[in-house]
Structures are given as structure tokens and as C-alpha cells.
Amino acid sequence: MNRSIASLNFAHLRRSDSLFLQEAVSEKQNRNLIAQKLELFLVDLKNARSIDEERLFVLGVQIASIWPGEFKDEIVQGFRASENDRAISAFLKGFNYVSQSEALGRSSTPTRMELDELCRRIQVEQVQLLSPQIDQTLAKYRTSMNRYGDSTYLTRALQQIGLALLRNPERYPAAEIAEQLASECIQLNPRFTGPWILWARSLISLEAATAAELVLWEASRLHPYAPHILTRLSYCIARTAERLPEAIALARSSAARLPQPRGLLLVLANLLHWTGTAANRKEAVDILLGVINKNDSDYFAITLLAKILVESSPEPYGINFIIERLPRSPRCIGHVGQHINNIDPGSGLAESIFRHVIQHFPDNRYAPNQLARVLAARNDPNLIDEIITILKTAHHRLPSDAFTANNLAAKLASTKIPENISEAITILQKITLSGTSDETTKGLLQRLSAGESVSPITVGPAMREEVDSEADSIEFASPQTSKTGVIRIPSRIAEQGQLRRIRFILESNLDAEKIEAEQSLRLALLQDQVPSYARILAIRHGIWEGQGEELPSFALAFESALHRHDLDLLRSLEQQYPRLDALILIARSLFGDTEASEHIKEVLAQPEKDLHPAIAAFNRLVGTELLAMSDNVLIVSFLKEQTSRVVASLRDSAEMTIVDERKAA
């Protein structure tokens, strides 16, 4: 077959072209001709509005595959002057790819232990000195990612190092590096929520609280089902005391909307407590009692309740009112007392609580010991007899309990009265003989037998039996006013974040803020290129009808259909966006299309891995409730009863698909 260099089409190099070129490139004259033709092809693309850079990358790989190694510089040198051009840059990336990827070598990923050790050092050592080591470690992870095509280990390392940096007391440069790592992590995998939190925390450390807030608003748009983003955001807003009502409104509405609101309820209670008003503190206590009654081992709720009870003056409710509303569990009630005593040693509230437990649960072994601890914390010598009496009563009731016996013996011995010391020794010996003694018994007995003095045991066994998995996500700091941060984030994220906040304000009952939010939205609509999100909100709030204009994206067209109850538009969207059919079917069903409701379960029930992230998010918001329903009638009635929640979830999910169309324009 007759072939010539002139007939080559670099838009798609076929196998036959590669075979021809392989022969042709052995001659310098041909190589020059090919390079010239290639250059013409690439330079011509400069005028194109869009360039398929993946295709050009592949072309680079194809040319590199046939070009003799010793002459590869001819290509690279020829294009060097134009390497900033997008088309040439994409081509060169491909051209250099094979040799670069071969140079990656085999696995060099640091071990888990190496990473842990580095993170341990980052937390305590000078970050400046560790900076080269951080760079080296991350370079190894990046190499490994390129080699194996999997960013899992790199993203994990970026997050772990980022969090360690934030624990370092040096704010600069630690938080600056953490911020860069978080940004890299988000680019690698925007589906993770962790890097967004890391980013916001870094920005707060850098005193860029405004930027942090916008990052969190944008994160809440991309991950509307994630309560931990909303809890962070609520706290971030509450950093400015005058915006506490907004933070409370956000926590309240989010808790009402999400199916797992526990973390948000704790935040709401805490924020209500921060306001300092009696009514809000009562509401906070009510919320916490509700949470504790669902899980009587909720350590964080119990701690927060204790904190509010101690810090509230006057008390929002009498202690008996609280006790009566706590679960009928001595352990739970005891936890509240224990935490009150931790915050306010010797507290009268704690005393009341333990006396209540002793009275109602006489076999509980912790309460008398904790009561003794509360009284001892007052350092009042007049109380020593009462403490001993309490412990003796408990010991009498529970003679084989080593913990009570040890406490009693230690307390007796601490009086330094010989009779008491003898009695203490006798108690310890009896416990030893009964076979229930422990190491403390043994130690006390040895020391008392040797004539040494002992102090009362001040720390009892932990009443806390369960550790909360959300430990890192709940913070109970007081509100503080921070400097207004300088925006350090990409303008696209700042803008989307701002619009997400406007959405929230317009849907809230914050009347004063609503006026300002609507003004901001109207301003956004006056821009030369109006952000898609602004148009969506304008349609939703009747500021702009969207009629007569092209609705280029799913989110915009879907909003228009929701606003106008437009079944025809919804059906047309279903044709255009089959991956988002679940949202469209539910919307159709809400507007009375019974045929649509018959298919809802079927589309929601697909394996999560096959669902578009917006549908997976909808499932997390309300879809699982629909899936649990046995028949179509129940689904229709659920949609009717919960219309506002379902619509809000549809909007949350659709907003995840918003793209910045101005970038494409």
C-alpha cells in the first residue's frame, strides 16, 4: 500500500501508521518531515476553542513509542520554546511519559510505622527542620501513586500528616503546609470529606476564618449528607459572637433534616448554652436529655450536660428534675455526677446525684465511692467522719468488693489514728482472704504492715465504659472572636460557598440576614457571566423565572422544573440524564405522576457503587426510608407527608451536580 508522511493524520494515529512510521523514522530526512508536520498539527490547534488533551497525550506516547531513543531530543528540543502551549504541553507529557514511568522503579511506599513515627515527630518537633523529611516522604507516596495508579495511600498520608501538623504548637509554617496538603488531597479525590475538614481547620489556624467558613459551605454543598461538615461549619460561624443565632439556626435545621442528627444535636445544645439565656439553656438540657435517653452511654452528651449544669447560674432546672428525666440507669446518672465533679470538684450537684443513686440503687458500688470522692474534694476535715461512714455502709453492704474496701482502708489509714490503721489492715486482710483482692489491696496492705503512711485513693475506677467514635469531631470550646481572615482560597470555591450560605439564609428564619442575602444574590445576577448556582437560587426564590433562557445544566433545569411543577420538563430531563433518573422520578411523583412512583424503589435500590454520587447522597438523606417501604402506596404517602424534607433533599442532591459553566464557556 502506498503511504506517505504527508498522508498521516495525527488526529488519530492508526496501527498501520505506527508500523509505517517505525520504518520511516530511521532516516533523518523523514524525521524532520514528520516533526514539521507534527508541529503544524499542534500549532494549528492553538486556534481551537477546545482541545482533547488526552488524545494529544496518547499521540505523544505513540510518537515516543516509534521514535528512536537516541533521537528523542530532536522532538523535545523542537517543541521546548512552545511547551507552555496547552496542545504541545499535552503532547510532550505523553512523549516523555514512557521514559518517566519506567524511571519510577518498584515500590517505595513508606511503611505505616514510618508514617506514624514521622507524624509523632511532626506534632512535637520544629516543623521547619522536619520539612525536608515531610517532602521526601510525600514524594515517595506520589511516586507510588504514579506507579500503581492508586491514590489511596497518598491521600491517607496527606491527611495524617496534615492533622499532625495542626497538632504542632507552631502555627506557621505548620498550618500553611497542612493547608497545601489538604488542597492536594481534595484534587486527588473530591469524594472524601476529610480533606475539606482539614482544609478548614488549617485556614482557621492561619486566622483565615472567613475563608474556612466558605470552604465548609462549599463542602456542605458537595457532601450534603455529612453531619460532621455541618457541625464544623456551625462552630466556625459561631466563632463570631454576633453570628451565634445563624450557627444555631444551621445546627437546628441540619439536625431536623439529617437522618443521623446526634452530632448536630450536641452542637445545637452547646451553641444554645453559649448564648447564656435561661430559655436556651433549658432547650439545650432538653435536647441532651433526649439524646441520652436514646443512648445512656453517650459519653459526649453526658459530659456536655454536666458542663451546662455546672456553668448555668441559675440552674435551668432543679437537679431532681434532671435526675427524673435521665434513664433509670445508675451508671448513666453516675456518669453525670462524675463529670460534674470533674468540672467542679466537690460540687453540691454531684453530691445530690450520688445520694440519689445510693438511695435508689443501694447495690451500686460506684455511687458511695464517688460520693466519698466528691466530699473529699472539699478538703474539709469535718467531713472525714461522714466519708468514712459512707464507705463503711457501702463496705458492709458489699463486703467482697475490693474497690470499696481499698477506698475505706485508705481513708481510715489517712487519718493516722492507730485504731483506724488497725481497722484498715483488718479490712484489707479479710478481702485478701476472700480471694477478691486486687493489686491496690496488696500494695496498701504491704505499706500499712510496714508502718508507712498512705493517702486516700483519689481516682476511682472509670465509670466511662464506652468511647465515642466521634471524639475528634466534637469540640466544646467557648466562642471567640477572631480576626477577619484574608481569603486564601480559589475564587470559584469562595463564590460557591457564598452562594450556599445565601441559600441557607433565604430558607431560614433569620429575617435581618435575609435582606442582605437577597441583595447579594441580586448582585450576583448582575454579573456578566452569572454563576449557575445564583440562577438556581434566583429561580427558587422567584427572583428570576428562567423562562425563555437556555437552562444548560441539570441542576438549573431541574430547579426550574421543581419550581414550576413542570412534568414535561422533568420527563425530558429523564431522557437527557438517565443516571439521575431517581431524582426525576421522585420529583414527578411529588407532582402527582403515579406512574413515576412505581419505579422509585427500583432505581434507588441499585448497588451504591453504580449510583451517581447525587443519588447516593439522596439515599443517605431520605432514600433509605423509601427503600424500607413495602409498597408503592406507602411511598406515595411518605412523599406527601414529608414533601418539604424530600424537596430539600432533592435540591441538596441536584446542587451536587452544579458545574461552573463559565469555565466551559
Add this chain to the structure above:
Amino acid sequence: MSSRPMGVPNWDDTYGVLIEAQPSRNDDDKPWKTWEELHTPSSRCKLEATSVAQLSLFMKEVELGWRLGLLLVHDVLLIWVVDEAGDIWFAIEELIVDGRPTGHPRHISLLKQLGKAQEVDKLGHPSLIFCKKGRIGGEIYFDTGVSPPEWVINPYSGRYGIHPTRELQHLRNAANRFSGLLGIDFKPDETYFRSRKRT
């Protein structure tokens, strides 16, 4: 020791390990294009006996010189990729205009002209497998540059196919699976793998 149950094929050996979609070369925001997550090609198919009967007839006719068929496949690509479960998914490479699918094939040589007026792109390999991790992938086209013309399969997916983890045997295995089901001899384009051996 492998945790793979007895009797389950080792797809890592057959089609390469799972990798994430490698970043699209012109998108700094995320490893896939928005439309690749939002849409799947309207011509998307799983490679299995029931789905390829018509395609097989069509390809055989083209191979035999059916002129109308030749015109239809001119300048048009099939894209393919192997998913986590070892299934092969393929589709005609479809045209995206201003971020929206057209449901039309993308004609490679026409792109430059179109691109002057509108933002044009394609539904790439990630859209075949919901932007999930994938194994080897590439293109299929009818190569009229040789005599007789032939159906060619290559590993030229910038997202899943050209990667240090990919081997010639992965491409050959995919070619064999296509050949076995379609009854057509697919010629693997081995240039990339052979050059890697030289490097």
C-alpha cells in the same frame, strides 16, 4: 497467599490491576470530567454473547468490504475498558458539546473544525464504568491503512490503558475475549508495549 476464592479468575493478572482514572490532561479539578460522571454513553454495552450478535454481523460485513458500513465506521472509535469484576464495557466514543452529550459519534478529524465554534469533547473511558477504578482500556477501530484492512484493538486510553502497570498480555487477553465473542480477528496494536521493553 491470595485471598481470592477458589475458581475466581485472577483479573489482575488477566487485565491488569485496578487503577483510578488517571487525571484527564486538561482538568485540574478532578480526575474525571463532570459529564463523564453524569452520563454514560448511549451506546454503552457489556461484552457478552447476547449483546454482540448484531455488532458481530456488522463488523464482519465491514471487514468484507461493505461500503456503507465502511463509511459508518470511518473516523469513529469504539472505546473499551475492563471493570473491577473483569467485565469488558464498550461504546462508540460519543461527542460532548458544551458539556452535554449529543448521542452522536465523535468524528476525530472533524473535531478541530467543530472546536472553533463550540466547546467539544467526548465521553471518555471513565464514563463506561461510572468513573470507578478500572483495568486496561483502549480503542477499537477499522484500520484501512493496511491491505487487507483489519479491526485493531489498542491500549490507548489515557485514563486506564497507558500505565506502567499494564502489560502486553493484558491487551492480548482483551483482544482474545473480543475475538472469541465476536468471531473476528482483532489485531492488537503492540507498539506501546514493545517500545517499553526497549526503554
